[in-house]
Amino acid sequence: MTSKNIKAPYECMELKEYKLSDFVPEFSEFRQSDDLSRFGCENIENNLIRLEKRGKIHFENRIGICPSCKSHHTVKNGTYERKLIFLRIGEQICTIQKYKCKKCGKVFYSDLSSLVYSNSNITLPVINCIENLYQIYGAGLHKIRFDLKQQHNIEISHQSIENILLKSKYEFNYENRTYSGYYLFDSLWVKIKGKWNYLLALFDVKLNTLVSVKLVESEDSKTIYQFLHESLRNQEKISIGTDLKHEYREAIDKLKVKQHFCKFHVKQNINKRFRDYFDKNQLEKEEFNELIDLKRHIFKILDAKNLNDAKNLRNLLLDKKYSKNNFTIKIVDKFIIPYFQKLTTHLENTNIPSTNNKIENIFQKIFPKHIKRTMKIEQGLLRRFMLKLNHWNIKNKKEKNHTSF
Structure with a gap:
């Protein structure tokens, strides 16, 4: 008797592949990363778990660790509700797990530091989105607010957006490096509360990075000399390129460095x-x-x-x-x-550029004329400058294999 291969009928097979989490919500922590990205939770630390309970987003820790005595002997002790704003799904009322330490008796909450700052309801992915909108596009507060509403279903005030920009964590890195000795120097005029201030900037030509930035009220030769002297302490000083201002000439001559005009x-x-x-x-x-x-x-x-x-x-x-x-x-x-x-x-010397185009290009990209006249406080100006500078630096890392800032 000859054997025959009989194929199983596939028309009756279900298209959907069910998972355990479809039946038991507590197992939703094992869902794929794309599920987390839909809620803006893809960057949370491993000890923080996002679940869905009774139609609400629930957060708890895999292991409850007492912040007081660092003991792992803890038990769940109820929940509390907290309003959080996520990417794509907007504002949600979430439940947060509470714990009690068996050793010291302290009651504490799930650690949400990888998702949201304390005393804030705007999650970190939303904050990163706002900073990126400003860094990349230079969008104003009301334009950022409109984009968040249209693209991410997020409704927050323009003042909240302003506060996020003012509290941005990006800072200029002043750690010691060895620079090439070939520099460009210029200042950017910026208006704060109707009064002109000056943002001094020193740029390394060979490394394609800013050496130092400082906001000052006066552009006199003494102030410029102090800025250059502090910025180039223990650094090689071969040449500094500037425009024709006599204050620059006096400061660089006092510094005893060769100067070249743009x-x-x-x-x-x-x-x-x-x-x-x-x-x-x-x-x-x-x-x-x-x-x-x-x-x-x-x-x-x-x-x-x-x-x-x-x-x-x-x-x-x-x-x-x-x-x-x-x-x-x-x-x-x-x-x-x-x-x-x-x-x-x-x-x-071919290492010396004939123009100041590189540093001028930074200023043009970071603070065009219609922006630099609208600043109201020093902190707002510096934070905005640093955010735009961070984006410029990321783009230009490809040109030189050097980590600037």
Whole structure:
């Protein structure tokens, strides 16, 4: 008799695969991580269990540990209700397990520190979502509130969002590192309660990271010197790039460090001087063309490909017979010639950048003009700056294998 393989009928088989947790709610702690992520609980510590009891979210510890005597000999001692706000499901009334220690008699509650801060009803995933919305998109308080309502079914006030941003934990890391010695320095003007303040920043060119940041009320040379001196104590100091402010020159000269000017700011300054002179004076065509020719020659010096070319162009400028007046003397004899080395330092050393674009880019991305005029308190400004700085740093870690901040 020949044997036959008979296939079992599959039409009658159920599509759903039941789990024990579908029948016994206490076993819901064994559900997959995607279940936890639906409620914004994916990052809770292993000792904290999320259950569903009588239609409510219930939290308890796998092992009740007395916070007073650290004893594990504890028994359950009732529950209490607490209102919590979760991602995706919004506000929920949860039950929290209470315990009593057999050893010392202390009554304590389940440890929720991995899910929510004490004296707060907004869970950590919601706080992280708010910080990310500000870091990545720079969204305002009311826009963040709208996004939370539309995307995550969360209804909280804009003041609560403001408090979260003010209490953000990200801080600038000042631990000692060895920096390259090539720096850029600049300050960001920010308005607090209608008064201008200055956010000083020092940037390491080679490591692509900020060295130090400080908010000050004055931008005088003494304040800048103290900031640079404290930031670069016991660090190598080869060169610092800045714009043309005389306060910067005085501070860096006192620090006895080589300074180089940002080529972009130099060109911008020269263009402004020529434009103002043309606007205030009626010039003959010949004189006008002579000044235009002078400006082009100066720009050729700034754009020279190597130091020898720059020196040759400088010598040609000195030999050239142009009309000398107060304006040309200030441009050539009091700026280009005396500061020729500061203008061409990047041609001597390829590690020195010709512009301050890197630090300017940080300021533009972190605090654009429409934001830096609206700050009300110092804490709010610094917290917002640090949050945006954290996002900028995460994006730029790919460029250099260096952990900044």
